[in-house]
Amino acid sequence: MNEHDSEMIAGMLSELGYVQVPDRKEASIEILNTCSVRENADKRFFGTLGQLKRRSKEDPEYMVCVCGCMMQQQHIIDRIKEKYPWVDIIFGTHNIHRFPTLLGNAIREKEQKIEIWDARESSEQELPAKRLYENKALVNIMYGCNNFCTYCIVPYTRGREMSRAPEDVLEEIEKLAADGVREVMLLGQNVNSYKGEFKNPGNQQKARLEGFVEEDGICTFSHLVRLIAGIDGIERIRFMTSHPKDLSDELIETFRVTDKLCKNIHLPVQSGSDRVLKKMNRRYDSARYLDIVRKLREAVPGITMSTDIIVGFPGETEEEFEDTLEMVRKVRYDSAFTFLYSIRTGTPAATYPDQIPEDVKHERFNRLVELVDSISLEKNLAYVGRTEKVLVEGRSKRNRNTLAGRTDGFKLVNFTIDPSAFMEKGEACSFDEIAEKLTGTFMDVRITNGKTFSLEGEAVL
Ligand code: 5AD
Ligand code: SF4
Numbered sequence: 001m002n003e004h005d006s007e008m009i010a011g012m013l014s015e016l017g018y019v020q021v022p023d024r025k026e027a028s029i030e031i032l033n034t035c036s037v038r039e040n041a042d043k044r045f046f047g048t049l050g051q052l053k054r055r056s057k058e059d060p061e062y063m064v065c066v067c068g069c070m071m072q073q074q075h076i077i078d079r080i081k082e083k084y085p086w087v088d089i090i091f092g093t094h095n096i097h098r099f100p101t102l103l104g105n106a107i108r109e110k111e112q113k114i115e116i117w118d119a120r121e122s123s124e125q126e127l128p129a130k131r132l133y134e135n136k137a138l139v140n141i142m143y144g145c146n147n148f149c150t151y152c153i154v155p156y157t158r159g160r161e162m163s164r165a166p167e168d169v170l171e172e173i174e175k176l177a178a179d180g181v182r183e184v185m186l187l188g189q190n191v192n193s194y195k196g197e198f199k200n201p202g203n204q205q206k207a208r209l210e211g212f213v214e215e216d217g218i219c220t221f222s223h224l225v226r227l228i229a230g231i232d233g234i235e236r237i238r239f240m241t242s243h244p245k246d247l248s249d250e251l252i253e254t255f256r257v258t259d260k261l262c263k264n265i266h267l268p269v270q271s272g273s274d275r276v277l278k279k280m281n282r283r284y285d286s287a288r289y290l291d292i293v294r295k296l297r298e299a300v301p302g303i304t305m306s307t308d309i310i311v312g313f314p315g316e317t318e319e320e321f322e323d324t325l326e327m328v329r330k331v332r333y334d335s336a337f338t339f340l341y342s343i344r345t346g347t348p349a350a351t352y353p354d355q356i357p358e359d360v361k362h363e364r365f366n367r368l369v370e371l372v373d374s375i376s377l378e379k380n381l382a383y384v385g386r387t388e389k390v391l392v393e394g395r396s397k398r399n400r401n402t403l404a405g406r407t408d409g410f411k412l413v414n415f416t417i418d419p420s421a422f423m424e425k426g427e428a429c430s431f432d433e434i435a436e437k438l439t440g441t442f443m444d445v446r447i448t449n450g451k452t453f454s455l456e457g458e459a460v461l
Helices: 002-015 039-051 053-058 074-083 096-109 154-158 166-178 201-209 221-229 249-257 274-279 286-299 318-331 358-381 420-424 431-438
Strands: 029-034 063-068 089-091 113-115 136-140 183-187 236-240 264-266 304-311 335-340 387-395 403-407 412-416 442-450 455-459
Touching: 002 029, 002 063, 002 096, 002 136, 029 039, 039 053, 039 063, 039 074, 063 096, 089 096, 096 113, 136 166, 166 183, 166 221, 183 221, 221 236, 221 249, 249 286, 274 318, 286 318, 304 318, 304 358, 318 358, 335 358, 358 442, 387 412, 387 431, 412 442, 420 431
Parallel strands: 029 063, 063 089, 089 113, 136 183, 183 236, 264 304, 304 335, 412 455
Antiparallel strands: 387 403, 387 442, 403 412, 442 455
């Protein structure tokens, strides 16, 4: 979500005529879009901000802007005002669209502008984004979160849940498709609780005839996915994130019947211990989670799964941590994002007395990562010999003479390609030209090796 906010900020700057520079030293404006989900991000922000002080004092043309989740917390604003008074603009997560106005005012009036809103005004403040990828787009379908997991700051920084109208989402995706986008990632803190109100009663009527709309005239997430699948040009649909407590049978059925919905799900488990899950306020237990996994795998053979896991939640015992390891062994995730529990001021868990010592947290964390990685590697090695369809993203980051793309199951594939096939036909004469020609297209790739975080392969021409 922060990444998409950054795309929108870049989009607004482009419209104002600004261009992105390769080196921050050349920038006349620097914007730090912050995350506050863990303390490390907070620390890095203040570290980076400190480095900008000198130039900010010496160069009157240079602007420093800070925004994002951290700015929705009063103690952070107080600290910036006191220790970093030279920051030019501060805005929050609910008023990104105000950035051009704030920028104009700050430049004209040569004074600091601070504007933080407590809540989003409406669900229609979508802005033109400068996309990171030409053929893949992030699309907000809802904002905020109502779940209040006891460790998490997001409900406080992103506010209450608000779903965009289905028509607005569809219109945005139709425009993206016309602009060459082939894959959309639908974004929400908990997409399974999407409840879109149709703007047009005719659309609601039509949806009801198709058997989709719930009694109160609300469009569900599954219905939205099926409507998006009807848009020409869009070939892949993904979403992030799903809360297990709200994952419906209707969504599992949608996976089965909607070819365009990628066979991949990110389903944060957080812990394998029922007592810890209860203390986290997750509102499911390990048996229910495993049941969802079983149903998904039965309905969608080959579906890939990833998760989020927190290690060292207050009070977590060695046995409870081992329940998490057991969960990982049972589910066998394709990949997992693992986190050390981090105290977030203002959340209930921050006040729990039985915080886990750092060394214990780290020791558990290392054991978990070792297990997760070994399963990822085994899973990826099982792809060797298969041919996978990938959407080409461009040249690989590591090896500039290979291309990179993602499979339907979201696996990153770095693959080689025989340039002679293109050169003989006169379609290209350098690897650069080949890369440009193939970016954004779908290609068959034969997998030749599996690594922990990616696959390797060769293009089938
Ligand atoms: N400490 C550690 N990890 C956290 N997450 C959220 N809050 C915290 C915290 N206080 C993790 C959760 C969530 C992911 C985005 O970040 O696993 O799913
Ligand atoms: Fe945080 Fe829980 Fe909401 Fe996810 S569902 S954003 S972990 S409160």
